[in-house]
Amino acid sequence: MHNLILPLMMTGLLATTAIASEDHSGHADHSGHDAMHDGVQTQATINSIEGKTVNLSHGPIPEIGWPAMTMDLQLLDEAKVGDVAAGQDALIVLEKGEDGMYAIRALMPME
Ligand SMILES: [Cu+2]
Structure with a gap:
């Protein structure tokens, strides 16, 4: 009978982990603090913002192995966007979307 217990516990653990990670992503947009904690944070100079494309x-x-570059990034639908104009430096938080591409979770002016 004992050999049933471990597999059952493992199943329970896996189920708990799955629920916990779902919860986590669901909370990611609740505050700047969560966004900072979950995402990859970096500084960037904003060249242009056109619709959802920055x-x-x-x-x-280094966290995600990117060299310095100029590039387009998409704003997530729920992105927090502060008052940043083209030509200004900003603090950005990147988050990997469901498609595996990084997108902007938050874009805030440098204080
Ligand atoms: Cu890049």
């Missing part, structure tokens, strides 16, 4: 120049982001 062209920016960022420095190296």
Whole structure:
């Protein structure tokens, strides 16, 4: 009978983990603090913002293996966007979307 217990516990653990991670992503947009905690944070110069597309120049982001570059990034639907104009430096938080591409979770002016 004992050999049934471990597999059952493992199943329970896996189920708990799945629920916990779903919860986590569901909470990600509740506050700037959560966004900072969950995402990859970097500084960038904003070149342009057109609709959901932001062209920016960022420095190296070692956490995700990106070199410094100028690129387009998409704003997530629920992105927090502060008052940042083209030409200004901003703090950005990137988050990997369901398609595996990084997108902007938050874009805030540098204080
Ligand atoms: Cu880049």
